[in-house]
Amino acid sequence: EGLLFPYTAGVAFLSPIEAAGGWRAIDALYAKLPVSTEQVLHPEKYQAGEAPVAVRLPANLARDLGAGWSQPLTDTFGEFQMRVWMTDTGVALADATAAAAGWGGDRFAVLDGPGDTWGVIMRTAWDSDADAGAFEVAAATSLREAGGSGGVFVGEGGKTRWVVIGSDDPTLSKLTAVLGLAG
Incomplete structure (x- = not known):
C-alpha cells in the first residue's frame, strides 16, 4: 500500500x-x-495551508531509561502511515481511515535496551479531543490484535495521545514511568 x-x-x-x-x-x-x-x-x-503540528519527544529519552539504552530511529508516521499501521494490525479500513483523518502531527522513536529489551513510543497530536478519542479506540484495537505489551495513554491538553509498546510488561512500565504517563 x-x-x-x-x-x-x-x-x-x-x-x-x-x-x-x-x-x-x-x-x-x-x-x-x-x-x-x-x-x-x-x-x-x-x-488552507494547514501544516502538521510540530510534535516533540523528550530530548534525553535513552539516557533517562538508563545504561544500555539507545534511540536508533526517530521519525514521523503521518496520517497515511497511521492508517496503514492500524489496518495492518486488525482495524477495519473504514475505521482506520476515520480514526486517522483527525491527525494533526506525530513523532515516534524506536528504543533498543540492554539484553533483548526494546520499546517504541509515539506521541500524537489530533485536530480535536474527539479525533484523539477516535484514534485512542482504534489504536487500542491495533495493540490488542498485535498482542504483546503496549498501551495508549492520554497526554496533555486532551488532543494528545501516546502509544507505548515494550518488549515485555516490565519494559512497558519503565517506558511509561520515564514518560510520566499513568500505567
Whole structure:
C-alpha cells in the first residue's frame, strides 16, 4: 500500500488541480509542495495551508531509561502511515481511515535496551479531543490484535495521545514511568 500511495493519492490530489488550471497549475505546485500525507489526502487542508503540528519527544529519552539504552530511529508516521499501521494490525479500513483523518502531527522513536529489551513510543497530536478519542479506540484495537505489551495513554491538553509498546510488561512500565504517563 505504501508503494502505491504516491501514485494513487497523487493522482487524486493532482487531477482536480490539472482540470482547473492545466499543466501550469501543476507546475506552480513546485513552489509550494504538500508538506504531509494529510495534505495529499485532504486537498482542502493543503489549500488552507494547514501544516502538521510540530510534535516533540523528550530530548534525553535513552539516557533517562538508563545504561544500555539507545534511540536508533526517530521519525514521523503521518496520517497515511497511521492508517496503514492500524489496518495492518486488525482495524477495519473504514475505521482506520476515520480514526486517522483527525491527525494533526506525530513523532515516534524506536528504543533498543540492554539484553533483548526494546520499546517504541509515539506521541500524537489530533485536530480535536474527539479525533484523539477516535484514534485512542482504534489504536487500542491495533495493540490488542498485535498482542504483546503496549498501551495508549492520554497526554496533555486532551488532543494528545501516546502509544507505548515494550518488549515485555516490565519494559512497558519503565517506558511509561520515564514518560510520566499513568500505567
